[in-house]
Amino acid sequence: MKRHLISTADLSRDDAILILDTAEEMARVADRPIKKLPTLRGRTVVNLFFEDSTRTRISFEAAAKRLSADVINFSAKGSSVSKGESLKDTALTLQAMGADAVVVRHHASGAPHRLATSGWLNGSVINAGDGTHEHPTQALLDAFTMRRHLAGAADGGPVHHRGPGDGTGRDLDGRRITIVGDVLHSRVARSNVQLLHTLGAQVTLVAPPTLLPIGVGSWPCEVSYDLDAVIPKSDAVMMLRVQRERMNAAFFPTEREYSRRYGLDGLRMARMPEHAIVMHPGPMNRGMEISADVADSHRSTIVEQVANGVSVRMAVMYLLLGGAVLPDTDAPIRNASEESK
Amino acid sequence: MMSKILIRGAQVLGGEPQDVLVDGEYVEAVGADLPVPDGAAVVEAAGLILLPGLVDLHTHLREPGREDSETVLTGTRAAARGGYTAVHAMANTFPVADTAGVVEQVWRLGRESGYCDVQPVGAVTVGLEGKQLAELGAMHESAAGVMVFSDDGICVDDAVMMRRALEYVKAFDGVIAQHAQEPRLTEGAQMNEGVVSAELGLGGWPAVAEESVIARDVLLAAHVGSRVHICHLSTAGSVEIVRWAKSKGWNVTAEVTPHHLLLTDELVRSYDPVYKVNPPLRTETDVLALREALADGTIDCVATDHAPHPHEDKDCEWAAAAMGMVGLETALSVVQHTMVDTGLLDWAGVADRMSWRPAVIGRLGGHGRPIAAGEPANLTLLDPAHRAPVDPADFASRSRNSPYRGRELPGRVTHTFLRGRATVVDGELA
Amino acid sequence: MDTSNTAGSAPRPVLEAPDIQRVLTRIAHEIVERARGADDVVLLGIPTRGVHLARRLSGKLRDITGRKQPVGSLDITMYRDDLRMGPARALGPTDIPADGIDGRLVVLVDDVLFSGRTIRAALDALNDIGRPRAVQLAVLVDRGHRELPIRADYVGKNLPTSLRETVKVQLTEEDGRDAVLLGDKATTPAGEQ
Numbered sequence: 001m002k003r004h005l006i007s008t009a010d011l012s013r014d015d016a017i018l019i020l021d022t023a024e025e026m027a028r029v030a031d032r033p034i035k036k037l038p039t040l041r042g043r044t045v046v047n048l049f050f051e052d053s054t055r056t057r058i059s060f061e062a063a064a065k066r067l068s069a070d071v072i073n074f075s076a077k078g079s080s081v082s083k084g085e086s087l088k089d090t091a092l093t094l095q096a097m098g099a100d101a102v103v104v105r106h107h108a109s110g111a112p113h114r115l116a117t118s119g120w121l122n123g124s125v126i127n128a129g130d131g132t133h134e135h136p137t138q139a140l141l142d143a144f145t146m147r148r149h150l151a152g153a154a155d156g157g158p159v160h161h162r163g164p165g166d167g168t169g170r171d172l173d174g175r176r177i178t179i180v181g182d183v184l185h186s187r188v189a190r191s192n193v194q195l196l197h198t199l200g201a202q203v204t205l206v207a208p209p210t211l212l213p214i215g216v217g218s219w220p221c222e223v224s225y226d227l228d229a230v231i232p233k234s235d236a237v238m239m240l241r242v243q244r245e246r247m248n249a250a251f252f253p254t255e256r257e258y259s260r261r262y263g264l265d266g267l268r269m270a271r272m273p274e275h276a277i278v279m280h281p282g283p284m285n286r287g288m289e290i291s292a293d294v295a296d297s298h299r300s301t302i303v304e305q306v307a308n309g310v311s312v313r314m315a316v317m318y319l320l321l322g323g324a325v326l327p328d329t330d331a332p333i334r335n336a337s338e339e340s341k
Numbered sequence: 342m343m344s345k346i347l348i349r350g351a352q353v354l355g356g357e358p359q360d361v362l363v364d365g366e367y368v369e370a371v372g373a374d375l376p377v378p379d380g381a382a383v384v385e386a387a388g389l390i391l392l393p394g395l396v397d398l399h400t401h402l403r404e405p406g407r408e409d410s411e412t413v414l415t416g417t418r419a420a421a422r423g424g425y426t427a428v429h430a431m432a433n434t435f436p437v438a439d440t441a442g443v444v445e446q447v448w449r450l451g452r453e454s455g456y457c458d459v460q461p462v463g464a465v466t467v468g469l470e471g472k473q474l475a476e477l478g479a480m481h482e483s484a485a486g487v488m489v490f491s492d493d494g495i496c497v498d499d500a501v502m503m504r505r506a507l508e509y510v511k512a513f514d515g516v517i518a519q520h521a522q523e524p525r526l527t528e529g530a531q532m533n534e535g536v537v538s539a540e541l542g543l544g545g546w547p548a549v550a551e552e553s554v555i556a557r558d559v560l561l562a563a564h565v566g567s568r569v570h571i572c573h574l575s576t577a578g579s580v581e582i583v584r585w586a587k588s589k590g591w592n593v594t595a596e597v598t599p600h601h602l603l604l605t606d607e608l609v610r611s612y613d614p615v616y617k618v619n620p621p622l623r624t625e626t627d628v629l630a631l632r633e634a635l636a637d638g639t640i641d642c643v644a645t646d647h648a649p650h651p652h653e654d655k656d657c658e659w660a661a662a663a664m665g666m667v668g669l670e671t672a673l674s675v676v677q678h679t680m681v682d683t684g685l686l687d688w689a690g691v692a693d694r695m696s697w698r699p700a701v702i703g704r705l706g707g708h709g710r711p712i713a714a715g716e717p718a719n720l721t722l723l724d725p726a727h728r729a730p731v732d733p734a735d736f737a738s739r740s741r742n743s744p745y746r747g748r749e750l751p752g753r754v755t756h757t758f759l760r761g762r763a764t765v766v767d768g769e770l771a
Numbered sequence: 772m773d774t775s776n777t778a779g780s781a782p783r784p785v786l787e788a789p790d791i792q793r794v795l796t797r798i799a800h801e802i803v804e805r806a807r808g809a810d811d812v813v814l815l816g817i818p819t820r821g822v823h824l825a826r827r828l829s830g831k832l833r834d835i836t837g838r839k840q841p842v843g844s845l846d847i848t849m850y851r852d853d854l855r856m857g858p859a860r861a862l863g864p865t866d867i868p869a870d871g872i873d874g875r876l877v878v879l880v881d882d883v884l885f886s887g888r889t890i891r892a893a894l895d896a897l898n899d900i901g902r903p904r905a906v907q908l909a910v911l912v913d914r915g916h917r918e919l920p921i922r923a924d925y926v927g928k929n930l931p932t933s934l935r936e937t938v939k940v941q942l943t944e945e946d947g948r949d950a951v952l953l954g955d956k957a958t959t960p961a962g963e964q
Contacts, residue, residue: 001859009540018861025846025862034899039849067849087658108660109531109542110612117611118656131660133542190542214547215539318849323859 001319004116004125008136008195016198017171020144022315023308024168029066030311040069043321046099048090049128050076050106055282056128059306060103060137063313069321072097087111091120099123101321109133109187124320132185138281139191141312142238143172143199145301148308149277150175150235173200178230180206180262181240181289182251184213188281189240193221204230208262210251211242227262231271238279239264239289255288265291269299277301345369345378346761351386351722353712355688361391363718366760370714384756386722392692394426394719394757396699396708398489398518398596399572399644400669402428402459404450405443406435411649411739413450416669417457419647419738421764423669424721424754425457427700427708428647432464433494439464439475441483448485456764460705463487465506465517469495474505481513488704491518493572494619496554498524503558507567514704516594518570519558521579522620526550531660533606533621541609543659546621548576555579559586559593568592570702573646575601575620577630584639594702596644597631599668599675604628604744614655614662615744618648635694636685642699645672649740667738671731673723674750681725682751707760718761727753737770782939782954786928791911791949794927795824798909799831801925806876809836811904813872815845817881817893818863823944824911825880841868845879845900850892867900877903878925882940884910887921912951914938 001015011019029035045064047057057073064071074094087106094102101124104112109131116125129135151167177196183189183205196203203221205212216223224230231237242262244255252258259265269278278290278299286292295302346363353359353371360375361368377383402416411419413430420428430447432438438447444461451459463480467473469492480487490510497503497519506517527550532538534545555571559582562569571583574595586593600618605625608616616622634640648665655662668675676695680686686694700709710716730749733741757765764771786794803809809832816825822844829842846863854860879893890908897906909925914932932938932953939952 022862025865028865028867032900036899037849038895039854086653086656087661088656106658108658110660111658113612114658131542132544187542190540213539214534214545215536218536219539318862319859321859322849322854324855324857 003320004112005136005316005320006113006116006125006127007134008139008191008198011195011198013171013198013200016140016143016195017169019140019312019315019319020147021168022319023140023144023311024165026314026318027164027308027311029314030307036066036068038068039318040064040067040321043069043100044098045069045071045101045103045317045321046094046097047071047073047128048094048102048104049074050104050111051129053105053129055306056105059309060126060128060313062310063317066310067314067317069100069317072099087114088118088120091115091118095121095123101126101317103128105129107131126316126320129187131187132190133187134191135187136191136195137309137313137316138188139195140316141305141309142192142279142281143195144308144312145279145305146172146175146177146201146236146277149301150275171199172196175201175235176204176233177201177236177238178204178206178234179238179240180227180264182211182242182246183207183216183240184211185243185246186240192238193219197221204234206230206262208252208258211246227268228271231268232273234272234276236277236279237264237272238281240281241283241285242289244285244288259288263289263291264294266293269294269297272299279305281305345381346384346758346763347375347377347381348384348386348391348720348722351389351391352688353391354692355390358387361712361720363720363758363761366718368712368714368716368718371712384722388724388726389755390688390723390725391712392424392688392721392723393696393709393712394721394759395424395673395695396703396705397425397428397645397647397669397672398570398642398699398703399493399598400428400430400647401433401649401665402430402447403434403649405446409739410651413447413459414454414456415737415739416647416649417451417454417459418770419667419669419736420457421757421759421770422737422754423671424673424723424757425669426719426721426757426759427458427460427705428669429460429462429489429703431493432462432491433469437464437468438462439467439469441476441479441485444480444485444487445483455759456770457759458708460489460703461485461487462489462491462493462518465490465492465497466502471495471497471499471502474502474509477506477509477515478513481515488513488515489518489570489702490515491520491572493518493520496520496522496524498554500557500561504561504565507562507569508565511565511567516568516570516702518572519554520572521551521554521558521574523550523554526553530621531617532609533623535606535624537606537609541612543609548578548623548627551576551620552578552582555582559583559591562593563589563591568594571595573598573601573620573644574631574640575623575627577627580630580634580639584634587639594641594698595639596642596699597635597640598646599643599672599679600666600744601631602628602635602643602679603675608744612659614657614659615666615742615746617659617662617664618666619664632679632683632685635680636690641702642694643672643676644699645669647738649738650742651740655742665742666744667733667736667740667742670736670738671743671745671750673754674752675745677723677725677752678750718758720756720758721754722756724753724755725751727751729753782937782952784950785930785953786912786951788949791927791951794911795827796831798925798927799828799835802828802832802878802909803835805924809840810838811875812840813868813875813877813903814840814842815867815877815879816842817879817889818844818846820940820942820945821879821881822864823942824882824909828880828909841870843868845893845896847889847892847896850895852888852892872897872901872903874902874904877906878909879906880909882911882942883938884908884913884923884926885916885938887917887919890921891919911940912938
């Protein structure tokens with residue numbers, strides 16, 4: 001593991017599985033009377049949010065608190081940031097406050113990368129979503145959710161599991177994952193394509209051509225414009241949020257047409273394989289990319305994804321902060337059997 | 342009192358070693374084993390290349406208005422260090438160089454600096470706003486004698502405005518230098534649109550946004566019988582359009598920047614805004630096409646697009662950073678590295694692309710002349726064997742935003758002479 | 772002291788497979804005896820080898836009492852006091868039996884008792900999971916050198932050691948053979964203790 005989590009492209013298969021397996025252990029904490037571990041006692045985690053995202057922020061906050069870290073929320077709204085303080089000055093402030101980790105959400109692609117590489121601060125940087133670049137913890141929680149549902153069978157075949165711990169130690173080899181919607185503007189899609197590919201899944205992106213980036217051909221995935229052709233061959237279908245404002249920039253003609261061609265409704269869902277699941281990173285536009293009956297169906301993992309988000313973020317924080325502060329190298333993870341007694 | 346200078350044993354345009362005697366502002370003699378006149382200073386130039394003083398068609402000197410990033414004085418000192426004896430100062434200052442008053446001020450500051458001639462470029466439209474033609478005639482008739490007009494930084498995207506400007510400057514043989522960037526196609530654009538932008542999630546700047554404007558403008562220039570100059574051409578497609586226009590015999594010229602001859606959008610993966618520039622760094626295919634086009638003359642000249650920015654404008658996240666790179670002090674090294682050391686261009690070719698042709702395009706007297714008796718002594722001596730990592734801390738420019746920091750480049754300007762007076766001696770400002 | 776044994780010698784077994792079988796049987800009997808039938812015993816092994824030992828003890832308790840005793844695992848990594856002394860550690864599984872530990876007699880099982888710090892961490896971890904009636908400790912080997920006021924209730928073998936020596940437990944489930952090896956720090960591969 002590197003010292004920062006900026007992009008899922010930085011994760012090897014072993015790194016990714018380690019995070020997911022660690023998250024399975026973290027998930028058990030949620031079932032205990034005392035949902036807290038002493039592991040990060042005395043460590044300070046700063047949630048640095050230049051963009052409003054209450055859901056992501058509280059997920060990180062809950063994760064840090066369950067690990068006993070001190071959490072400081074630094075929101076751009078009403079702070080000196082909105083008065084024109086530069087990213088650099090903000091970082092220097094956090095450095096002076098002794099932040100061991102900075103969870104950063106920023107509207108500019110690459111801002112977390114700059115924080116991690118510019119020498120402005122020493123702590124670990126965790127990307128909580130940057131512009132239209134990446135959102136690695138979202139992809140990890142998506143993969144975690146998929147693995148529980150799809151990687152549990154003894155023969156490795158897809159089955160409809162819902163048991164915690166299912167799939168531990170496994171990847172997503174051969175699972176067919178379809179990601180539908182505004183790929184062009186989606187950091188979730190970018191992180192998922194990289195991570196799912198690393199984990200052995202076959203990813204297909206489905207979108208109107210206007211909402212796919214030029215250069216998508218070099219991504220490790222398939223691309224289709226035809227949702228109906230892909231649906232029956234999907235183990236999981238992930239619907240991306242499509243902002244209605246995109247319509248004004250001529251990315252698609254009308255909501256109705258978008259919904260008809262690229263939305264997931266009950267009829268389309270019925271043509272998915274028996275075991276297949278429906279995912280959405282939220283927040284949803286019900287009636288736009290996903291119909292209400294699909295969102296609320298037994299196939300939907302949308303609520304589960306939120307719960308899994310806390311476990312995955314605990315795992316990431318533990319693996320980045322749980323040990324000594326290390327130079328920015330791929331430090332080996334010590335095995336449990338090598339401990340002193 | 343100007344004494345005589347004997348430059349001894351220099352390879353003139355990379356040829357056989359010769360001596361060049363400078364007397365006052367002019368070259369007095371060129372030949373083998375010239376005698377040393379009494380009291381003449383001798384510059385030992387064995388192993389050095391002698392070029393005509395370089396001419397830049399595209400420099401941002403920032404004065405007036407942004408003296409925190411560069412002034413005419415610091416910019417011309419940087420130019421001298423880079424081997425330049427004349428630079429064209431772009432019009433996007435504060436206030437904009439759209440009146441005779443502003444261009445005369447810049448021209449006078451250049452004269453006062455003494456390091457390098459400054460030829461102001463006038464704005465095409467008032468305030469670079471694209472709405473009303475600036476007083477092109479008045480700027481031409483001013484002491485600055487403006488011949489090149491450009492809204493550089495902003496595209497003259499209105500086809501009628503461009504047509505009128507092209508037509509209007511015919512009256513005095515002026516030229517419109519177009520910054521080709523279709524504005525709607527580049528809204529929110531941050532880098533070249535392609536494989537890298539898709540991965541990085543940075544707004545894409547498609548090649549077609551440049552090419553479509555160039556295509557329109559060469560057609561317009563042909564239609565009205567005027568000449569058009571294309572600034573910082575950056576794509577293989579643009580090369581094809583210019584090549585086609587030239588094959589028709591149309592009066593089209595084009596420039597390429599040193600950075601577009603060397604750097605690619607792969608560098609943006611670092612998210613380091615030192616690589617943020619307009620037009621953006623393109624792909625390796627584009628770089629190779631640009632080199633080939635410069636070699637075969639499709640692209641007429643190298644222009645630096647020297648764009649100084651204060652540290653804080655680059656020490657931030659990519660989207661918030663200013664666009665541009667300094668280039669005056671590294672241009673010749675980059676051209677040696679990409680064109681000469683690769684065998685694409687000889688030193689006579691470098692003299693053509695970096696001195697003679699830019700002077701012709703800008704109708705600039707006294708510069709871009711042959712190295713011969715009776716010509717103005719605007720000369721540059723280069724040590725092509727020198728190799729060192731670029732250290733922006735060593736720059737004469739007030740700004741340090743060089744994309745070559747730490748990169749080893751060949752060549753070093755040892756001497757620059759502006760009308761017989763040394764502005765650079767042994768690599769240092771005189 | 773025998774100094775003729777040079778530093779390059781291989782680790783030597785101090786318990787072989789039959790010895791391990793025998794001491795585990797004895798510990799199982801002691802648990803039944805001291806826990807008066809062991810009806811409320813929950814065995815929690817500390818990963819990695821403590822879990823295998825706990826499972827074996829559970830089998831032996833069933834042989835003795837005819838009942839199946841709940842068995843699970845308790846990973847203590849996140850309660851360690853030395854986390855900051857190295858890179859982050861991979862977690863072992865924590866698997867608490869479905870009926871929990873409240874009001875039960877929890878027997879912690881580990882392979883080697885040394886400084887006592889692992890057991891301290893295990894007690895902290897237990898505290899966050901529930902409130903047992905009592906907690907006892909079973910270890911295969913007690914090698915001494917305690918750094919905390921902790922002792923085992925059931926000990927397979929007391930093995931006086933020097934700090935320069937290492938004790939390595941091998942179990943069939945993990946290592947392909949059963950043995951307890953005593954070696955020299957200098958000659959033992961990294962990771963053993």
